[in-house]
Amino acid sequence: MRFFLIAVFTVIFAVTSFTRNTDMNYDLLADRRLADALELASDGASEQVQIASVANGDIVFNQAAADSTFKTILANNLALDPSTLTPLSNSMYxxxxxxxxxQFFDYSNTTFPYTYDNPQYGIDVVLTGPAIVYNVTLPVPKNFESSPSGFPLTWTKVASYPGIYTN
Incomplete structure (x- = not known):
C-alpha cells in the first residue's frame, strides 16, 4: 500500500510539474513573439515618410501609411487579422x-531633442530625431484549461527613423 501511494503522488507531482513547466515555456514563447513582432512592425512603420520631407532633410511621417504598415506587419507575425488585430484560427493567441x-514625433510637430513622458504606460524617453512610440498589450495565451487566465503582455517600443539614434 505504501508503494502504491508513493507511486500515485510521484505521478501527480510529475504531471503537475510538466504542465507548469510547459505553461511557463509557452508564456516565454508568446512574450518573445510579441517583442519580435513589435520590433519588426515599428521599424517598418518608421520607414513610412513623406518623400518630399526626406529631400528637405526634415523628416515627416506619412501617418496613415505608417499605421497601416504597423498593423499589417504585427498581424502577419502574430497570426492576427490586420484590420481588427484579433487572432486568426492558426494564432497561438x-x-x-x-x-x-x-505617437508620432517628426519635424512637423516637434523640435529635437524632445523628452516624451507618458507615466500612464511608464514611457520616459529622450528623442533625438523623428520617432514613433508604440505601446501594445496582448494577453498571454493559455496552454492548458487548468491554467490561470492569461495576464496581459505589455511592450513599449520606440522606433526612430533609420540612422537616427534614440535613447
Missing part, C-alpha cells in the same frame, strides 16, 4: 492586441 499608444 486567444485575444486580440490593443495598441494603447501610437
Amino acid at each position: 486567444q485575444s486580440g492586441a490593443t495598441v494603447n499608444v501610437e
Whole structure:
C-alpha cells in the first residue's frame, strides 16, 4: 500500500510539474513573439515618410501609411487579422492586441531633442530625431484549461527613423 501511494503522488507531482513547466515555456514563447513582432512592425512603420520631407532633410511621417504598415506587419507575425488585430484560427493567441499608444514625433510637430513622458504606460524617453512610440498589450495565451487566465503582455517600443539614434 505504501508503494502504491508513493507511486500515485510521484505521478501527480510529475504531471503537475510538466504542465507548469510547459505553461511557463509557452508564456516565454508568446512574450518573445510579441517583442519580435513589435520590433519588426515599428521599424517598418518608421520607414513610412513623406518623400518630399526626406529631400528637405526634415523628416515627416506619412501617418496613415505608417499605421497601416504597423498593423499589417504585427498581424502577419502574430497570426492576427490586420484590420481588427484579433487572432486568426492558426494564432497561438486567444485575444486580440490593443495598441494603447501610437505617437508620432517628426519635424512637423516637434523640435529635437524632445523628452516624451507618458507615466500612464511608464514611457520616459529622450528623442533625438523623428520617432514613433508604440505601446501594445496582448494577453498571454493559455496552454492548458487548468491554467490561470492569461495576464496581459505589455511592450513599449520606440522606433526612430533609420540612422537616427534614440535613447
